[in-house]
Amino acid sequence: MIKLDSPSIKIVILGGLGEFGCNMMAIESGEDIVVIDAGLGFPPENTPGVEIIVPNISYLKENQKRLRAILITHGHEDHIGALPYLFSQVQVPIYAPPFAYHLIKQKIKGNFLVKDKKWLNKIIIGDYYQIGDIKVEFFPVNHSTPDSTGIILYTKAGIILHTGDFKRGKPLIGTNSINWKMLYERLPSRVRVLCSDSTYSIVSGNSEPDQIVEPHLADIVKKTRTKVFFSTFSSSIGRIKQALKVAKDHGRQAAILGDSMSKKINIARKLGYLSGFENTVISVDKLKSLPSHKSMLIVTGSQGEKNSVLMRLTRGKFKGIEISSGDCLVLSSSIVPGNELKVAEMIQKLSVKGVKVIDQTKAKIHVRGHALKDDLKELIKIFQPEFFIPIHGQYEHLLEHLLIAKEAGISRENIWILERGNVLQISSKGSELMSPVPSGLVYLTGSARHIIDSSVIDNIIDVGGNGVLTISLLINLSNKNRELKCFVDQIEFTASQDVLKNIKDYTQETLETAVAHGIKLGRLDSLMIQRVGQYLTMKNIPHPMIRINIINPNKTK
Ligand SMILES: [Zn+2]
Numbered sequence: 001m002i003k004l005d006s007p008s009i010k011i012v013i014l015g016g017l018g019e020f021g022c023n024m025m026a027i028e029s030g031e032d033i034v035v036i037d038a039g040l041g042f043p044p045e046n047t048p049g050v051e052i053i054v055p056n057i058s059y060l061k062e063n064q065k066r067l068r069a070i071l072i073t074h075g076h077e078d079h080i081g082a083l084p085y086l087f088s089q090v091q092v093p094i095y096a097p098p099f100a101y102h103l104i105k106q107k108i109k110g111n112f113l114v115k116d117k118k119w120l121n122k123i124i125i126g127d128y129y130q131i132g133d134i135k136v137e138f139f140p141v142n143h144s145t146p147d148s149t150g151i152i153l154y155t156k157a158g159i160i161l162h163t164g165d166f167k168r169g170k171p172l173i174g175t176n177s178i179n180w181k182m183l184y185e186r187l188p189s190r191v192r193v194l195c196s197d198s199t200y201s202i203v204s205g206n207s208e209p210d211q212i213v214e215p216h217l218a219d220i221v222k223k224t225r226t227k228v229f230f231s232t233f234s235s236s237i238g239r240i241k242q243a244l245k246v247a248k249d250h251g252r253q254a255a256i257l258g259d260s261m262s263k264k265i266n267i268a269r270k271l272g273y274l275s276g277f278e279n280t281v282i283s284v285d286k287l288k289s290l291p292s293h294k295s296m297l298i299v300t301g302s303q304g305e306k307n308s309v310l311m312r313l314t315r316g317k318f319k320g321i322e323i324s325s326g327d328c329l330v331l332s333s334s335i336v337p338g339n340e341l342k343v344a345e346m347i348q349k350l351s352v353k354g355v356k357v358i359d360q361t362k363a364k365i366h367v368r369g370h371a372l373k374d375d376l377k378e379l380i381k382i383f384q385p386e387f388f389i390p391i392h393g394q395y396e397h398l399l400e401h402l403l404i405a406k407e408a409g410i411s412r413e414n415i416w417i418l419e420r421g422n423v424l425q426i427s428s429k430g431s432e433l434m435s436p437v438p439s440g441l442v443y444l445t446g447s448a449r450h451i452i453d454s455s456v457i458d459n460i461i462d463v464g465g466n467g468v469l470t471i472s473l474l475i476n477l478s479n480k481n482r483e484l485k486c487f488v489d490q491i492e493f494t495a496s497q498d499v500l501k502n503i504k505d506y507t508q509e510t511l512e513t514a515v516a517h518g519i520k521l522g523r524l525d526s527l528m529i530q531r532v533g534q535y536l537t538m539k540n541i542p543h544p545m546i547r548i549n550i551i552n553p554n555k556t557k
């Protein structure tokens with residue numbers, strides 16, 4: 001008899017570790033590869049033109065023949081947002097829980113995916129799926145969007161448990177969440193690898209139940225005799241359901257304002273997640289004829305997004321609706337890092353108008369959607385996995401989760417802090433890092449971040465591993481304030497400060513010479529890219545993607 005190698009698995013990190021967003025990992029078991037999640041991230045402020053970031057998927061392209069499935073844990077953008085891009089490059093069946101399934105279907109409308117059922121599969125939470133050699137189980141978890149799941153992979157080399165995004169407690173919508181102890185007891189063997197959500201690993205304590213929000217919201221609505229505006233993330237259907245319940249209980253009717261909100265609420269209604277509110281939800285036109293104290297508006301814009309309904313309302317009327325002195329605005333969400341300033345400005349403007357703004361600092365109208373320190377520790381203690389990998393988070397979150405795992409009894413050498421490109425092999429010999437796979441980020445430009453249909457794919461620029469260099473040219477040729485300036489920004493492009501300074505000087509010189517010689521602004525792009533390219537070649541520096549951004553302050557839109 002031929003002696004076969006003992007089975008091993010490889011965990012390949014494609015994104016989401018050491019960064020916020022872009023969650024994607026692949027698992028190789030024998031000849032089969034499955035991917036868990038395909039998320040997007042948002043670019044830092046200093047990348048003009050870039051709308052979203054997605055992981056580089058060269059590894060998946062190279063291994064397409066062995067690629068069996070993309071498994072989706074839930075419908076947040078940091079878990080599904082890269083799918084249209086991914087699918088434009090590699091065709092592979094997608095398995096997603098119901099709410100995410102419908103979101104994905106909308107994203108790729110028009111794509112052949114929708115026409116051929118084998119590509120997009122709606123899973124039943126709690127069921128098992130045999131994918132190649134791997135048995136896959138989707139189990140229910142509680143999180144801030146409906147139908148959130150964790151995934152168990154039963155492989156020949158053992159059980160991999162991936163928590164997805166989760167918190168403790170009962171979901172506001174749909175299936176009850178898994179009982180970790182019961183899950184532990186029914187598993188056929190010890191968990192080999194536990195991959196757990198690190199998003200809030202730096203926050204002490206236990207996560208709060210979502211149910212506590214409702215009475216606080218009711219209290220606000222009861223005391224208000226004017227219009228109530230309610231804003232949260234459009235995917236937080238459970239929270240929206242709470243707002244509708246409070247509206248109904250207090251004799252109010254509600255209209256939904258904002259495309260992303262309406263789309264997601266429609267999916268939720270189709271899935272039966274908002275039944276009982278047929279008479280509560282009305283059109284904006286109907287709402288206009290109601291007295292203020294009988295109406296509620298559920299709107300987009302809790303993050304101060306430029307084109308959201310709330311931002312439009314701060315500027316004036318939207319669809320005949322006005323937010324004015326005495327009205328009440330409930331902001332039922334936390335602020336995504338990076339949006340603090342925008343939100344503060346919005347609140348300031350509304351307060352000046354005389355709007356009463358209630359955010360989470362003023363009342364318990366929001367609770368976090370991820371597990372906190374004590375929840376995370378409890379989970380590790382229950383499973384006592386052989387290996388532990390903190391996932392979903394920046395380094396500080398992963399490192400904090402490492403300490404939690406140590407406290408929960410996992411030995412340091414069995415905890416792996418991984419990052420994009422890393423390949424961890426688990427075999428009978430234990431765990432070891434293998435040579436990395438190509439990885440990096442892909443920057444997608446587009447008119448908006450709702451891009452995401454196949455037409456945008458034309459705009460995709462693959463950056464590979466060398467990062468992005470953005471050169472912004474400020475060109476003001478008016479006689480009075482003549483200005484020619486260059487700004488250089490880098491992402492993932494690891495050049496020294498000296499090199500960056502040289503690039504800046506070089507581009508400044510090129511800009512001045514070009515303008516002095518009357519070169520058309522339209523030609524500056526290619527000229528700059530060419531010149532910077534020459535400099536990099538001369539210095540023997542690997543070329544990043546170069547983006548040129550021309551700012552002309554006198555040009556009116
Ligand atoms: Zn999530």
Ligand SMILES: [Zn+2]
Nearest residue numbers: 076078079165
């Ligand atoms: Zn997430």
